[in-house]
Every structure is written in structure tokens, then in C-alpha cells.
Amino acid sequence: MKLHANPMSTAAFKVFAVVNELGLSVSTAAVDMLKGEHKSPAFLAMNPNGKVPVLEVDDGFCVWESNAILCYLAALKPESGLLPTDARAQAQVQQWLQWQATTFGPSTGEMLMETVYLRFMGGRAKDEAKYQAGLEKSRRDLGVLEKALAGREFLCGPLTLADFSLVSCLFLRGPMGLSLEDFPQVKAWVARLEAREGVRKALPPL
Numbered sequence: 001m002k003l004h005a006n007p008m009s010t011a012a013f014k015v016f017a018v019v020n021e022l023g024l025s026v027s028t029a030a031v032d033m034l035k036g037e038h039k040s041p042a043f044l045a046m047n048p049n050g051k052v053p054v055l056e057v058d059d060g061f062c063v064w065e066s067n068a069i070l071c072y073l074a075a076l077k078p079e080s081g082l083l084p085t086d087a088r089a090q091a092q093v094q095q096w097l098q099w100q101a102t103t104f105g106p107s108t109g110e111m112l113m114e115t116v117y118l119r120f121m122g123g124r125a126k127d128e129a130k131y132q133a134g135l136e137k138s139r140r141d142l143g144v145l146e147k148a149l150a151g152r153e154f155l156c157g158p159l160t161l162a163d164f165s166l167v168s169c170l171f172l173r174g175p176m177g178l179s180l181e182d183f184p185q186v187k188a189w190v191a192r193l194e195a196r197e198g199v200r201k202a203l204p205p206l
């Protein structure tokens with residue numbers, strides 16, 4: 001299997017972490033987004049959305065949307081328990097995966113765009129109003145996580161894909177200026193996850 005990704009893509013961090021956690025063998029193909037490689041015909045044939053990451057499975061079968069990639073990888077190793085088969089337990093994991101894609105990912109993404117990504121792409125100054133709006137939404141979402149984590153080690157009880165998907169949005173909290181000081185449960189959960197070898201190896205170079 002090959003993961004087409006960019007080293008600074010937050011959507012790819014979670015995939016690297018889960019690949020490491022599951023001990024899978026996945027090679028990486030670096031996509032140069034500054035050169036627009038993700039919009040090339042070859043890339044669009046794998047993902048018509050022109051976004052990374054994409055998992056290219058050996059037989060040419062491709063999976064896009066990072067949370068769908070996580071589910072595919074976990075299904076290869078059901079014994080890991082990262083994607084439970086019990087209907088209720090699986091629904092809880094899916095609930096958090098979808099919340100990451102629709103809510104927490106976009107909120108933190110707004111902050112990332114005005115800080116880390118802007119620095120890479122250049123071309124315009126930071127839009128402070130957009131940054132503050134992203135900060136407000138991210139803090140609102142951290143409040144949801146804070147309540148969910150009370151009395152629990154991980155979001156769904158045992159460690160699941162939900163933890164990897166959500167924590168990856170916080171890997172760049174330093175450079176994006178997002179403090180966890182008001183969210184002690186979240187802070188402790190992030191520390192627990194970042195202490196895992198597989199997650200440490202997936203941390204971005206910033």
C-alpha cells in the first residue's frame with residue numbers, strides 16, 4: 001500500500017499514526033502541493049477532489065477521505081479493536097470521526113490556514129478576523145471534548161480510531177497558537193496519546 005500525502009497535511013498525520021499503531025507496511029509518496037501535484041490528472045484519477053491523503057492499495061484500488069482510510073486500515077486488523085464491530089461501540093467511533101471531519105477539523109483548520117499554512121504558501125498577510133473566528137470555534141469544540149473525556153482515558157473508553165483522528169488536529173497547536181490550559185482533560189489525553197511511540201513517530205516536523 002502507498003499513502004500519497006504531504007508532510008504538513010494534518011489529514012495525513014492521523015493516517016501515519018494509525019499505520020504505526022497497527023504495524024502495517026505502507027510506503028509514502030510525497031505530494032508537492034506548492035507545485036500543484038494534487039491537481040495533476042494522475043492524482044485526480046485517484047481522488048477527483050484533488051486533496052491529500054489518498055491510500056493507493058496494491059491492486060490499484062484507492063481510498064480517499066482520511067477517516068475512511070483509517071476505517072479501511074483498522075478493518076485489516078480487526079483484532080486491534082481500533083474500530084469495534086459491536087454496533088453501539090462502532091457508532092460511537094463513527095460519531096467522533098464524523099465530528100472531526102465536519103466540525104473540529106474545519107475549526108482548527110481555519111487557525112492553521114492563518115498561521116502555519118500561510119507561512120508555507122505566502123502571498124498574503126494573516127487575516128486576524130478569520131483567525132479569531134477559528135480560535136472561537138476551536139475553543140467551543142475543545143469544550144465538547146473536555147466534557148466527553150471526564151473520567152475516561154480515551155474518547156470511547158478503550159483506544160479507538162476516534163482518538164487518533166481527533167488528536168491529530170492538535171499536533172500543530174503550538175505553531176497555530178492554541179492553548180490547552182483551560183482544558184485539563186484534553187491536555188492529559190493529548191499527552192497520553194503523544195507518549196505512544198506510533199503517534200510520536202507521526203508528529204510533524206515543527
Ligand SMILES: N[C@@H](CCC(=O)N[C@@H](CS)C(=O)NCC(=O)O)C(=O)O
Nearest residue numbers: 009010011050051052053065066067
Ligand atoms: N476531509 C478531507 C480533507 C483533506 C484535505 O483538505 N486535505 C488538504 C491538505 S490537509 C488538501 O489536500 N488541500 C488541498 C485543496 O483543498 O486543494 C480528509 O480528511 O481527507
